[in-house]
Amino acid sequence: MKNVFDQTDVSELVSRINKLNSESTNLWGRMSVGQMMAHCNVAYDMTYTDKYPKPTGFKKFMIKLIAKKMVVGPKPYKRNIRTAPEFLITDERDFEAEKQKLVAHLEKTQQLGAAHFQNKESHAFGPLTSQEWNVLFYKHLDHHLQQFNV
Numbered sequence: 001m002k003n004v005f006d007q008t009d010v011s012e013l014v015s016r017i018n019k020l021n022s023e024s025t026n027l028w029g030r031m032s033v034g035q036m037m038a039h040c041n042v043a044y045d046m047t048y049t050d051k052y053p054k055p056t057g058f059k060k061f062m063i064k065l066i067a068k069k070m071v072v073g074p075k076p077y078k079r080n081i082r083t084a085p086e087f088l089i090t091d092e093r094d095f096e097a098e099k100q101k102l103v104a105h106l107e108k109t110q111q112l113g114a115a116h117f118q119n120k121e122s123h124a125f126g127p128l129t130s131q132e133w134n135v136l137f138y139k140h141l142d143h144h145l146q147q148f149n150v
Contacts, residue, residue, distance in 0.1 A: 001074065003134055005113050035090075035091075
């Protein structure tokens with residue numbers, strides 16, 4: 001798996017993102033390319049902002065029990081799987097604005113580096129290793145870039 005903390009790998013991701021345009025179409029799923037960009041930005045917004053309330057109690061327990069292994073494990077995502085409600089993007093989004101935000105998130109993550117993320121608290125999963133953070137970020141974005149054939 002590529003590494004979001006590595007400049008070369010982030011440059012490759014940005015290059016793939018730059019191949020997209022507002023008219024890009026998906027190979028599966030319902031999201032437009034602008035919605036996909038906004039959807040991918042949610043993971044970073046959860047990491048870098050307080051925009052989304054953190055799950056607590058039973059909900060947090062169930063998320064850790066059911067979703068954590070899928071999200072931070074090496075197995076690729078299946079097509080058309082359900083997403084968490086916070087990640088649902090149903091309104092149209094400005095492709096260029098979401099693209100710029102996503103690239104900025106990638107660059108920030110790479111610049112902060114793996115050491116910054118080691119044992120950093122995840123929004124829903126508790127402390128994660130830097131490797132788990134890498135999988136969380138990279139696998140999700142790669143899945144959606146493949147969805148749009150880049």
